[in-house]
Amino acid sequence: MPELPEVETVRRMLVPAVVGRRILGIEHDNPRKYRNTDLAVGREVRRLRRRGKFLLFDLGELEMVVHLGMSGSLRLDEGSHTRARLELEGATVFFNDPRRFGKLAVVRRGDYASFPTLAQMGPEPLGRGFTARVLWERLQRTRRPLKVALLSQEPVAGLGNIYCDESLWLARLHPARPANSLTEEETRRLHRAIRRVLRRALALGGSTLGDGVYVRPSGEPGYFQIEHSVYGRAGEACPRCGAVIERIVLGGRSTHFCPRCQSS
DNA sequence: GCGTCGTCCTGCGCGC
DNA sequence: TGCGCGCAGGACGACG
Numbered sequence: 001m002p003e004l005p006e007v008e009t010v011r012r013m014l015v016p017a018v019v020g021r022r023i024l025g026i027e028h029d030n031p032r033k034y035r036n037t038d039l040a041v042g043r044e045v046r047r048l049r050r051r052g053k054f055l056l057f058d059l060g061e062l063e064m065v066v067h068l069g070m071s072g073s074l075r076l077d078e079g080s081h082t083r084a085r086l087e088l089e090g091a092t093v094f095f096n097d098p099r100r101f102g103k104l105a106v107v108r109r110g111d112y113a114s115f116p117t118l119a120q121m122g123p124e125p126l127g128r129g130f131t132a133r134v135l136w137e138r139l140q141r142t143r144r145p146l147k148v149a150l151l152s153q154e155p156v157a158g159l160g161n162i163y164c165d166e167s168l169w170l171a172r173l174h175p176a177r178p179a180n181s182l183t184e185e186e187t188r189r190l191h192r193a194i195r196r197v198l199r200r201a202l203a204l205g206g207s208t209l210g211d212g213v214y215v216r217p218s219g220e221p222g223y224f225q226i227e228h229s230v231y232g233r234a235g236e237a238c239p240r241c242g243a244v245i246e247r248i249v250l251g252g253r254s255t256h257f258c259p260r261c262q263s264s
Numbered sequence: 265g266c267g268t269c270g271t272c273c274t275g276c277g278c279g280c
Numbered sequence: 281t282g283c284g285c286g287c288a289g290g291a292c293g294a295c296g
Contacts, residue, residue: 001289070289099274101290117291
């Protein structure tokens with residue numbers, strides 16, 4: 001599913017195709033999921049930014065917010081589940097989304113009332129604003145399980161199920177620990193782990209799972225899944241200590257961890 | 265205000 | 281072989 005590394009990979013590959021070009025039209029099949037798209041027509045894409053897992057097309061006074069959901073991708077070739085089609089000067093971008101969890105809306109710039117997660121979002125994990133101290137302060141605000149807190153996007157932006165599990169494994173932290181119970185030393189480990197996992201995933205173009213749902217705009221898969229240590233590996237040996245990786249459910253999400261080296 | 269749970273939606277894998 | 285069921289997932293709204 002698209003998390004920060006996948007969305008950033010998509011953004012980088014789309015920039016040459018969309019920035020500086022005028023939107024000629026947007027066709028789609030669902031006004032409830034793809035809102036106010038008519039407002040974008042005739043406007044030039046000035047920049048293409050990313051915030052967490054959201055893509056933000058800067059249209060001047062307006063902004064087009066795109067979330068890829070769990071199966072969405074923006075592609076330069078037509079996939080088998082095209083839900084929306086962006087016609088630009090000299091380029092067409094296809095919003096491919098088999099499971100229809102993706103969203104697209106044109107809003108007034110910075111007005112994220114219809115995207116509360118975006119409005120409350122924590123700092124960018126690879127940016128300067130993300131320090132161990134900031135992470136610790138944000139984790140102190142809740143006693144929810146670490147995994148659930150991280151998925152909320154409030155402590156830090158961009159983590160989804162895969163990179164949460166991988167980061168917690170690298171930091172040797174149990175995913176069910178209350179978020180506000182972390183010591184500053186443990187938070188420093190988590191901070192380092194999140195940055196390391198995301199940097200590595202970004203370098204490999206993200207993760208393409210067996211379902212093949214996520215691919216880059218070029219159609220090429222990502223390769224970070226080869227390096228997953230715990231995600232999707234329940235029943236296999238922990239690559240660090242050899243104990244059997246377990247799967248539990250937290251916040252309704254499958255969660256993979258090593259019961260030996262993530263025991264606290 | 266905080267936390268939990270149901271909903272959206274579809275493809276896939278499994279069991280019969 | 282083919283059918284039907286259950287599961288997976290991020291964000292968000294409803295509810296306690």
